[in-house]
Amino acid sequence: MSPRAVGVRAGFAEMPAALRAWVVEVLGSPIVETREMTGGMSPGCATRVRCADGRRAFVKAVGTPLNPDTPTMFRREAAVLGLLGQHPLWAALQASYDDDEWVGLVLEDVEGAHPDLAEEATIGALLAATDSLGAVLAERVPSPDAAAHGFNDFRVAATNWAASFDDVRRLDEVPVPDWVRDDLDGWQAKVAGLAAYDVECLQHWDIRNDNLVQRPDGSIVFVDWGQAMVGPVWLDPLLARLERAEDPWFDGSLASSSALAAAGDDTVTTWLVGFGTMLAVRTVTAADINLPTLAAFRRSESTRMLTAAARRLDLGAHLPEQ
Template sequence: MIRGMPGSRTPTPLTVPHAATAQRPAWPELPSAVQDWIVDQLGSPVISAISERSGYTPGFAARLVLADGRRLFAKVAGWGREWLLDSYAKEATKRRTLPDAVPAPELITDARTVIDSVDWQLLIFTEIDGRPPHRPWTVDDIRIAVRTVEAAARALTPAPAGYPWQPLSAELGELSPDKEEMITERFGDHAAEMRELVAALPERCNGTTLVHADLRDDNMIIGADGRGWIVDWNFPLLGRQWIDLVTLLISVRGDGWDADAILAASPLVGPGDREAIDTLLADLALYYAIASGSPEPDGSPYLREHQRWSREVVADWLAERRNWPRGH
């Protein structure tokens, strides 16, 4: 059950174009030799390719219609972006370990090649007939999304074998110098509390569930049949089963919904999880504050603005939960 209404709090106006944040190459912009290689992997010519505009990475991502009638989803990395090649290759390996009960599109094939001295990585998935969640979020989309996250958590507890999964604290929780600086700058009146929260992350947030660890609205699909799907399994980690629900609800709260009421209604969250959730929010507040001030990345013109929006939403959510003056 979803409690709370859109008007229960003032929304934080979205500052990036909904489902249009990615700057991706279209099919005709791929080198002809790369197109030929992809067609060879597919086994049929590409009749149409509709680029996916959501997300924040610059790789090729498109819904393909093939001459033999199949409809597939393709992701391609290349253009000398080694970090993206590595990310896509690892995504393929990780996706293959996920059990069938996980609501994630099936990976049909992946391939790697070198064309004109440039590495290229291809991933082919089943195409999901669907769309990103509406923004602002609607009650129907929230219900589908929450149900999807809960199903994924059940299917991924305990984590599947077949990959050396790392704990959430491998990426979050360290009290690094830049976090110390940001605590002083943005949370000075609550510095000691923030340090205690962040330092407790390994104990409070690591777990035995494989969590997506990058779950936002642009990594979800609302299917035409009413089912939800989670995509882009690039960075899964071992954490508590509610981690993905909290990260997804950042955008839900930003759109004016009562995220805490949704958490309270979920079987993933228990009465003893309040401090642990605050620990995750504290670390995310620092992450977004630091990342949003970094230089603009190549090929992702809206990433920093998205991070600035998330910075404000997470900080406000944490302040409300801790009974701090808002806006510190």
């Protein structure tokens, strides 16, 4: 299946010579073939490489000349995978490079392709894998410290989402539906309340089809850990279901997760409104350097989140046509 998020990437050949030489040194053999991958929003390379001795690896790299913020995400991914070690649920980190300007990762090259989450068996495999991932993360990193490792913190995110309602008040062009604008105070208070949840677990926090690889045997692998977050236990199970947020299947699927069932329907709907509103605000306020497709992706995702929330609230309301 094609990835849902697709940016514009530089190729491996466009990376600095010192970084490319480091990759060859790590792999211990000259690179004889490169295949550039699509998916994700980083402006840097995402390249499958094959060496003269047959060894394969996946190389991703980015630098501040391409985008000032993305190297931080790559550093976060290296920190997460360094803590986690190896497991079939994710692509193992083999080495990382950081010269303060450019960051590179050499990762296990996982055989497979992005999964088609419209297929019942595949979405079922993802939900099961997400539950397994939560258990493994809790075992490997039982007391995650967001500040110590540079991970995102859900409490900070929820607070920022709540603040985005102030932007809706002052910016008429933010693309949110009337039912959000008609109750900004109420929704802002509810979204701010999400910050009260315990943040006891390390979460992938970026589960979507372009950050997943399905092996030939059907098993799911989680890749791209640059958004990793310390958050509540229900966060990744929620994200794993978002591919179908606009479908009533989403509502029925929540009961199959004990964590989501415990969080409750109101929490899920509030999350959708908070996340969708934040994304809508970012479509008109963010400066996306070398990320030409990101604004449209945010708008599309915001539409999906807020349409799902409207359905769950039985409002029969949707965003204006894009």
